[in-house]
Amino acid sequence: MAWDASTDEAAQAGLERCEAVLAKVGARAQALVTFERGHSALTRFANSRIHQNVASDEEHVRLRVIVGEGQVAQATTTRTDPESLDRLVEQTLAAAALRPADPEFPGLAEPAELADVDHWDDATAAADPDARAAVVADFVAAGDGMESAGYCSTDAAVHVLATSTGIRCTSRYAMAQLDGIHRAPTAAGVPSDGYAQATSQRLADLDGGAAGSVAAAKARAGVAPIELDPGSYEVVLEPKAVAALLLFPAWLGFNAKAHQEGTSFVHLGEQQMDERIDLWDDATDPRALGRPYDAEGTPKRRLDLVRAGVTVGLAHDRRTARLAGVEPTGSSIGNESFGGYPTDLFLGAGHQTREELIASVERGLLVTDLWYNRILDPKTQVVTGLTRNGLFLIEDGQITRPVQNLRYTQSVVAALGPGHVLGVGDDAVLVSNEGGVVHCPSLHLAAFAFTGNARG
Amino acid sequence: MFDLAQAAVEAALAAGARYADARLMIVRYEQMAARNGVVEDLTQTETAGIGVRALIGSSWGFHATPELSDEAARRAGRQAAAVARASARVAGPELELAPAPVVVDSWSSTWEEHPLDDVSLGERADQLVAVTEAIAAAGVPVGQASHQIWDTEKWFVSSEGSRIDQRLVECGAVIDATAIGDGETQRRSYPGVRGQYGTRGWELVRELDLLGNAPRIAEEAQALLRAPQCPSGTTTLILGSEQMALQIHESIGHAVELDRILGWEAAFAGTSWLDPAQLGSLRYGSEIMNVTADATLPGALGSFGYDDEGVPAQRVDIVRDGTWVGVLSGRDSAPLIGRESGGMVRADGPARLPMVRMTNVGLLPGDSSLEEMIAATDDGIYMDTNRSWSIDDKRLNFQFGCEIAWEVKDGKLGRMLRNPTYTGIGPQFWASMDMVGGPDEWRFWGTANCGKGQPMQVGHTGHPSVPARFADVRVGVR
Numbered sequence: 001m002a003w004d005a006s007t008d009e010a011a012q013a014g015l016e017r018c019e020a021v022l023a024k025v026g027a028r029a030q031a032l033v034t035f036e037r038g039h040s041a042l043t044r045f046a047n048s049r050i051h052q053n054v055a056s057d058e059e060h061v062r063l064r065v066i067v068g069e070g071q072v073a074q075a076t077t078t079r080t081d082p083e084s085l086d087r088l089v090e091q092t093l094a095a096a097a098l099r100p101a102d103p104e105f106p107g108l109a110e111p112a113e114l115a116d117v118d119h120w121d122d123a124t125a126a127a128d129p130d131a132r133a134a135v136v137a138d139f140v141a142a143g144d145g146m147e148s149a150g151y152c153s154t155d156a157a158v159h160v161l162a163t164s165t166g167i168r169c170t171s172r173y174a175m176a177q178l179d180g181i182h183r184a185p186t187a188a189g190v191p192s193d194g195y196a197q198a199t200s201q202r203l204a205d206l207d208g209g210a211a212g213s214v215a216a217a218k219a220r221a222g223v224a225p226i227e228l229d230p231g232s233y234e235v236v237l238e239p240k241a242v243a244a245l246l247l248f249p250a251w252l253g254f255n256a257k258a259h260q261e262g263t264s265f266v267h268l269g270e271q272q273m274d275e276r277i278d279l280w281d282d283a284t285d286p287r288a289l290g291r292p293y294d295a296e297g298t299p300k301r302r303l304d305l306v307r308a309g310v311t312v313g314l315a316h317d318r319r320t321a322r323l324a325g326v327e328p329t330g331s332s333i334g335n336e337s338f339g340g341y342p343t344d345l346f347l348g349a350g351h352q353t354r355e356e357l358i359a360s361v362e363r364g365l366l367v368t369d370l371w372y373n374r375i376l377d378p379k380t381q382v383v384t385g386l387t388r389n390g391l392f393l394i395e396d397g398q399i400t401r402p403v404q405n406l407r408y409t410q411s412v413v414a415a416l417g418p419g420h421v422l423g424v425g426d427d428a429v430l431v432s433n434e435g436g437v438v439h440c441p442s443l444h445l446a447a448f449a450f451t452g453n454a455r456g
Numbered sequence: 457m458f459d460l461a462q463a464a465v466e467a468a469l470a471a472g473a474r475y476a477d478a479r480l481m482i483v484r485y486e487q488m489a490a491r492n493g494v495v496e497d498l499t500q501t502e503t504a505g506i507g508v509r510a511l512i513g514s515s516w517g518f519h520a521t522p523e524l525s526d527e528a529a530r531r532a533g534r535q536a537a538a539v540a541r542a543s544a545r546v547a548g549p550e551l552e553l554a555p556a557p558v559v560v561d562s563w564s565s566t567w568e569e570h571p572l573d574d575v576s577l578g579e580r581a582d583q584l585v586a587v588t589e590a591i592a593a594a595g596v597p598v599g600q601a602s603h604q605i606w607d608t609e610k611w612f613v614s615s616e617g618s619r620i621d622q623r624l625v626e627c628g629a630v631i632d633a634t635a636i637g638d639g640e641t642q643r644r645s646y647p648g649v650r651g652q653y654g655t656r657g658w659e660l661v662r663e664l665d666l667l668g669n670a671p672r673i674a675e676e677a678q679a680l681l682r683a684p685q686c687p688s689g690t691t692t693l694i695l696g697s698e699q700m701a702l703q704i705h706e707s708i709g710h711a712v713e714l715d716r717i718l719g720w721e722a723a724f725a726g727t728s729w730l731d732p733a734q735l736g737s738l739r740y741g742s743e744i745m746n747v748t749a750d751a752t753l754p755g756a757l758g759s760f761g762y763d764d765e766g767v768p769a770q771r772v773d774i775v776r777d778g779t780w781v782g783v784l785s786g787r788d789s790a791p792l793i794g795r796e797s798g799g800m801v802r803a804d805g806p807a808r809l810p811m812v813r814m815t816n817v818g819l820l821p822g823d824s825s826l827e828e829m830i831a832a833t834d835d836g837i838y839m840d841t842n843r844s845w846s847i848d849d850k851r852l853n854f855q856f857g858c859e860i861a862w863e864v865k866d867g868k869l870g871r872m873l874r875n876p877t878y879t880g881i882g883p884q885f886w887a888s889m890d891m892v893g894g895p896d897e898w899r900f901w902g903t904a905n906c907g908k909g910q911p912m913q914v915g916h917t918g919h920p921s922v923p924a925r926f927a928d929v930r931v932g933v934r
Contacts, residue, residue: 049548056520075500129542149723337496
């Protein structure tokens with residue numbers, strides 16, 4: 001049943017505050033106001049015990065005003081009583097008045113129809129610390145005495161956006177995550193870590209025992225790793241590793257601002273990636289977690305970025321869209337200095353199982369996770385980082401040996417380039433990483449450059 | 457404000473906590489960013505709230521509320537105790553808190569010009585616009601400039617009787633120029649890629665002379681597009697003090713965090729290659745390597761009066777004459793290796809749990825200088841200004857890139873080199889350090905974006921640093 005914001009206490013409180021702020025601004029400026037009220041909790045464990053367990057109630061109001069012909073300022077406060085909101089309005093107006101007019105200011109969005117999106121779960125929103133602890137307990141128990149570490153979190157929030165142009169948007173989201181490792185003891189003293197994760201709108205979807213078993217099996221399989229020489233290897237990247245790499249084209253490639261400034265790799269209409277690659281942004285997909293509108297109030301729709309390997313789209317906010325003479329794509333994250341960002345990224349799944357991908361490798365590496373990934377150049381998309389939590393040698397289609405972690409230095413675009421994607425898994429899942437949430441499968445790539453091992 | 461924090465502590469105790477503390481914080485923050493002559497982002501934030509820690513048995517609980525009322529404070533205290541009870545479902549061994557003095561005090565950092573109250577918004581904006589216009593005038597397509605300002609007030613109350621209020625004013629700025637070539641981009645930043653920040657007033661930003669340095673970085677960014685690639689091989693490496701600050705942060709600062717050493721960060725930030733059994737005997741680097749964690753350095757970004765457990769700021773030796781002798785610790789971690797708290801536990805806001813964070817982790821000056829290092833090098837490379845950074849989860853295997861480098865031949869600087877990178881293994885790298893810059897080149901770098909923890913927290917850390925020289929380093933990794 002569709003969410004009825006008119007009966008939701010938080011949504012109504014948000015609308016009231018937004019209306020109050022808009023009324024205080026009055027005719028003195030154009031304005032965009034957002035309100036968010038939520039609850040976040042994270043139960044963290046290490047050495048097989050819960051050692052950090054936190055929860056916080058959160059509420060804030062953000063105001064953006066535009067005085068005259070584009071004098072813009074924005075401010076945020078967690079103090080939402082009437083006096084504090086008065087102060088917010090007056091200070092923001094005062095700040096805007098001191099600013100020079102921005103000739104490129106694109107104006108506020110107008111009201112538009114939103115997709116019917118409700119990424120919500122009552123039980124997740126109401127989850128208590130005992131519910132999270134139970135998931136953790138199952139994960140830990142699956143290790144059968146191995147040391148474990150990780151977290152189980154729940155987040156839920158109601159969001160309201162209102163503008164002086166008449167937009168009144170409400171939305172809500174819930175999210176639950178389980179992320180952890182088991183650590184198998186080794187003769188060398190350094191534990192072998194195995195990883196598993198689960199991300200969903202529903203805490204009930206997180207099976208601590210199942211995830212713990214996956215992590216424990218990987219940890220056990222990783223004992224006594226061999227050292228491998230650096231070099232170019234065929235790889236099967238599991239979804240967590242794929243998500244880590246996709247952050248960089250999403251952040252610095254499909255960002256229309258980067259494209260307009262010439263620092264993006266994107267050449268629209270060109271076959272820059274393998275024909276097996278389809279990449280898009282879609283907050284309206286039931287598997288996603290995002291809102292149906294962006295930080296400027298522009299409705300979100302599916303945005304194709306790569307279709308059969310051809311780059312076809314860019315993530316625009318209102319400013320870059322105006323410059324490009326196109327419609328904004330609902331990709332604003334509220335920071336024009338940064339540009340647009342695809343917040344709900346999907347990489348299309350294939351038809352091969354993970355086992356089939358592995359079976360098709362003559363000699364290569366199975367990579368669970370990539371860690372501390374840093375970009376060396378946005379235009380070439382060369383990234384360096386390290387493998388983590390499970391690296392295995394594949395020979396003649398079989399996993400034969402665990403391998404000590406390796407450093408890679410590799411262009412993401414080249415790795416996904418034409419002819420380089422040998423297989424796409426059918427195992428697409430929601431993965432949370434540094435840049436947000438990505439829905440992606442495992443990939444079999446022809447070549448991946450590993451540039452260092454434990455000796456440097 | 458003390459009354460609200462006290463109410464939260466009382467509620468947690470009444471709900472069964474054997475120890476509780478509460479921090480009420482009000483933080484004013486401003487970030488302004490300009491690009492190519494236009495201020496594109498001006499964000500001002502006021503964050504207020506109360507965060508409560510409760511300890512029941514061996515289990516912690518934490519709860520935060522943004523509402524500053526007696527009722528909300530007491531509710532947060534009760535909730536913190538309830539969370540602690542849930543932690544006991546997956547409990548650990550007995551937990552002992554290191555002793556902390558009972559303190560009733562008020563502390564403030566010092567400033568000459570308050571960045572928010574004494575400098576007009578217009579002046580702050582004009583500077584960023586002028587800098588980016590100067591970069592554009594030099595023919596570089598992307599010029600950026602930004603500053604950040606924090607004014608933080610804290611009221612801390614513990615169930616042991618401490619009542620401490622503190623005020624910290626911090627600020628800093630960064631500018632950069634990006635030149636775009638056919639197949640790559642080249643960026644030059646000033647004063648460093650993360651800027652320069654300190655626990656000081658706007659005088660810090662004035663001293664940087666951002667406008668005066670804008671044309672130089674624009675010129676260097678363009679020159680880098682034409683410069684030859686940094687060669688691959690093994691050579692003598694000289695690092696400038698900004699890159700040294702990053703090297704210290706990543707391969708010493710994080711490695712000596714006791715929570716990492718104990719495995720508390722194993723699933724995310726990682727662990728450490730260090731074993732507490734070797735504390736006091738392990739050789740971390742060469743004999744000219746001396747590292748301290750000193751939260752008492754005036755004006756440095758990792759300085760304060762008391763940490764978020766109410767422990768006084770202090771100076772702790774980390775590496776003495778090349779030997780590992782100290783860690784970064786707090787009240788619940790230090791007793792596990794038989795030590796006192798180092799007073800290094802901080803949170804990035806009222807809604808976050810305090811955790812072990814770097815203070816000012818820095819290399820003490822030696823007796824050389826950058827000029828002497830270059831003069832004493834027959835064949836090597838001088839690199840500076842961090843561009844990329846990646847290090848493994850044990851803080852051993854690192855690969856760092858810099859924005860700029862120069863050949864060093866026969867004791868003189870030679871050609872500029874682009875895309876310089878170097879890689880190494882921590883203790884081997886530090887063991888190869890054979891020259892360290894002197895007191896005249898000792899600079900307190902401040903990093904305002906150190907990520908750690910889940911939920912992620914952004915810490916402010918300081919890194920006193922000098923140029924230094926290293927033998928036989930692998931460079932030009934591709």
